[in-house]
Amino acid sequence: MNVLVTRPDNRGQELVDMLNERQIFAVHQPLFTIEAGSELPLLPSVLSRLKSGDYVFVVSPNAVDYAVKTLTDTGFHFRSDLKYFAVGQRTAKYFTEKAEQAVIYPLESENSEGVLALPDMQDLTDKTILILRANSGRELLAETAMLRGASIQYLECYRREPVMVDIPEKISVCKRLGVNTIVITSSEILKSLYEQTNENCREWLFECNLVVVSQRIGKIAKQMGWQSDKIFVSDKADNVTLMNTLLFKIDKSN
Numbered sequence: 001m002n003v004l005v006t007r008p009d010n011r012g013q014e015l016v017d018m019l020n021e022r023q024i025f026a027v028h029q030p031l032f033t034i035e036a037g038s039e040l041p042l043l044p045s046v047l048s049r050l051k052s053g054d055y056v057f058v059v060s061p062n063a064v065d066y067a068v069k070t071l072t073d074t075g076f077h078f079r080s081d082l083k084y085f086a087v088g089q090r091t092a093k094y095f096t097e098k099a100e101q102a103v104i105y106p107l108e109s110e111n112s113e114g115v116l117a118l119p120d121m122q123d124l125t126d127k128t129i130l131i132l133r134a135n136s137g138r139e140l141l142a143e144t145a146m147l148r149g150a151s152i153q154y155l156e157c158y159r160r161e162p163v164m165v166d167i168p169e170k171i172s173v174c175k176r177l178g179v180n181t182i183v184i185t186s187s188e189i190l191k192s193l194y195e196q197t198n199e200n201c202r203e204w205l206f207e208c209n210l211v212v213v214s215q216r217i218g219k220i221a222k223q224m225g226w227q228s229d230k231i232f233v234s235d236k237a238d239n240v241t242l243m244n245t246l247l248f249k250i251d252k253s254n
Contacts (some may be wrong), residue, residue: 001025002178003246004208006193007185008032008160011061015183015239019246027177029170031163031192034062037135037156043067044076046130046155052081055129055150057115057141058103059087061094063132063157068098070157087115090238110236111214112141124150135159136188160188167196171204181209181246185237187217194224206230211245213237 003019003026005012012028019026050056056078058064071077078084078099085103086092088110092103106114115121127150131142135156142152182205184190190212197205206225211232212218218231234245 001181001209001246003027004029004174004179004182006031006183006189009034011239015242018239018243022243022247024246025177027174027179029165029174031165031167031189031196032160033163035159035161036066037158039156040066040070043070043132043155043157044074046153047071047076047079047082050079050082050128050130053083053127055083055085055120055127057085057087057129057131057133058091058095059131059133059137061091062134064091064095064098066157067132083120085115085118085120087111088236088238090236111216112138112144115141116144121145122148124148127151128153130155132157162192167193168198168201171197171201175201175204179208181211183211183242183246184217184221185213185242187220190217190220190224211242213242 001024003024005016005026005028007015008030012030016026016028058067078101080101083104084095084101086095086105089105092105095101095103104118104120106118108114109117124145129142129145129150130153132155146152184193194205202225206227209230209232210221210226211234212221213234213236215233218233221231222228232245232249234242
């Protein structure tokens with residue numbers, strides 16, 4: 001098994017290093033970099049205007065990093081009279097470590113659907129929900145919360161910026177290296193990889209095993225042309241779980 005990891009920045013390189021330590025060949029080629037969001041300077045004032053008991057959602061460790069740094073640099077901190085939520089355990093644990101606040105997250109489905117099933121998310125009358133996220137993302141959480149009575153505020157904590165790289169050339173290199181498995185951690189990455197791959201190379205792309213972090217991304221991959229037996233959904237998005245998916249699910253299927 002030879003693996004292409006597309007997860008951005010240091011977390012992607014960390015996964016490559018973990019695989020290399022297990023004697024699995026892996027290369028890192030991110031399609032996006034993570035940059036500070038344009039709305040970060042507004043975070044202290046936005047937080048200060050929330051009512052006691054309002055909700056704050058952090059969508060990823062990247063959102064945590066930039067939000068905590070902004071508040072620390074300006075002498076502010078996350079208020080203890082607000083309720084904090086995360087989509088998954090990894091982000092929840094990371095936020096608790098960095099911000100010293102308790103975080104609510106779904107134990108079963110680590111996605112927007114899981115969050116919306118939480119007891120605290122059923123009656124949202126008069127609640128304001130602040131969502132700390134990237135410059136784009138799923139709208140299901142916000143749209144459903146509004147139907148349940150909430151007001152929604154977004155704050156762009158980070159941006160995904162496309163990496164200026166010759167994807168067809170990188171695909172050619174991956175083919176020569178014998179890459180047969182690709183790790184995808186967002187729908188944006190999957191769409192970028194698909195759209196930038198020449199049509200004559202897509203047959204190779206569809207022959208690769210695809211490790212994704214949600215059923216939703218798996219469905220998108222299937223619509224693009226991957227067969228179901230080539231799509232492997234990791235139970236969680238952290239690197240340890242991704243590595244275990246590669247080691248146990250794919251190895252056993254081959």
